[in-house]
Amino acid sequence: MGLASIRVKGGRTSFGTAIVTENSTDSAARLWPPIARFIAIEARVGAWALARGSMVVGAYEFLRFGIKQGWACLFGGLLCALLIGSYLFYPAQATLSRYDVLTLSAVMIQLGLLALRMETFEEAKVIALFHVVGTAMEVFKTGVGSWIYPEASLLRIAGVPLFTGFMYASIGSYIARVWRLFEFRFTNHPGFGATVPLAAAIYLNFFAHHYIVDIRLGLFAATALLFGRTWVHFKVWHVHRRMPLLLGFLLVALFIWFAENIGTFTRVWLYPNQASGWSMVSWQKLGSWYLLMIISYVLVSLVNRPELYVQGRGQGPVERADFS
Numbered sequence: 001m002g003l004a005s006i007r008v009k010g011g012r013t014s015f016g017t018a019i020v021t022e023n024s025t026d027s028a029a030r031l032w033p034p035i036a037r038f039i040a041i042e043a044r045v046g047a048w049a050l051a052r053g054s055m056v057v058g059a060y061e062f063l064r065f066g067i068k069q070g071w072a073c074l075f076g077g078l079l080c081a082l083l084i085g086s087y088l089f090y091p092a093q094a095t096l097s098r099y100d101v102l103t104l105s106a107v108m109i110q111l112g113l114l115a116l117r118m119e120t121f122e123e124a125k126v127i128a129l130f131h132v133v134g135t136a137m138e139v140f141k142t143g144v145g146s147w148i149y150p151e152a153s154l155l156r157i158a159g160v161p162l163f164t165g166f167m168y169a170s171i172g173s174y175i176a177r178v179w180r181l182f183e184f185r186f187t188n189h190p191g192f193g194a195t196v197p198l199a200a201a202i203y204l205n206f207f208a209h210h211y212i213v214d215i216r217l218g219l220f221a222a223t224a225l226l227f228g229r230t231w232v233h234f235k236v237w238h239v240h241r242r243m244p245l246l247l248g249f250l251l252v253a254l255f256i257w258f259a260e261n262i263g264t265f266t267r268v269w270l271y272p273n274q275a276s277g278w279s280m281v282s283w284q285k286l287g288s289w290y291l292l293m294i295i296s297y298v299l300v301s302l303v304n305r306p307e308l309y310v311q312g313r314g315q316g317p318v319e320r321a322d323f324s
Contacts, residue, residue: 033117035071046237065236072178074118075127076170078109080262087266099153099161102268106166119173126176126303127169130296134168135160137206144210147271167263171256171292175300182234185309186245190226192302198222199298202291216287223249223294233309240309249297253289257281260289 049060070077082105090098110127113119138160142148155162178184202219209216224246232248233240260281264274273279 032071032120061237068181068236069178072174072181074177075109075113075173076167076259079106079167079170080259082106083263083266083268087268097151097153099149099151099163100155103153103155103161103163103166106163110166122303123173123176126172126300127166129299130169130172131165133203133295133299135162135165137168137203138164140207145272147269148275149269150267150275164269171252171296172300174252175296176304179300179304182236183240184304184307185233185240186306187231187233187242187309188229189245189306189308190230194226195298195301198226199295202295205291206288216291219291220287223291231309242309249290249293253286253293256289256293257283257286260285 046060049056082102086098086102090101094101110119110124114121114124135157139158142160143158149156149159149161149164153161198219201215201222205215205219227245227249230245231242232245233242235241264270264281265278267278271281
């Protein structure tokens, strides 16, 4: 059942799920206590911006958007810093291989974020799930020669360094965090009965297309059919703004493609055409990352259940939709 077909009856949806008002949304400070100290500062800066007109307000909201995005990218940003730092500064003759250092560092980052309460255990569960899904695909893809990891390491499975699973997990971490930070709401969202089979088909095609016909074009069409009418409403400051969810998928896929270029430039992994010298990752890979975004989004949606955006007084109320 799509979200658009839900009707509200006396404070409950027609199939019995409760309405959640905007004011009941969990605050970022409750989810990530270290940022609580900045709330009072933010309130003063916001008041200062409001007193200086629409241009200053717009600039301040843009700044808030960037800061929230940066916080959502925390795990992935630290991993990218590790890739660049290890490429520039890690000694080639060190006893412990670069890949093993990356694996141990990723584990330490994960434990540190949990210990400092900069990441929730719910997010850690998402990361663990992505680690398994990503590692399984890495083992297969390297086995068929899609790409290689040119350096030696001890901490690996079937030739795949264990830190690679964290790179996939950083995508799930970003989606889970940005979902909460921007208080996502949706209109015309497809149900799990459609999104889960689509995600499964995309994942299977990553393996099967090496042996049978590639159904990628059909999967793109199915994605457009399911999500073509879906809007995501995101809250930067006081109000929810909106954009087509498909556009959101594309923008995130584009940034992943940029990160992949960082990964290959630092020779963490290489495509066959990059073995003799680096070149930009093919634009065709953007389609693969776009489809992977669908898998990532659906997995996160199983943890962060999509909530319906209903235009009305203020920015609420919204309903927590039942997609089971």
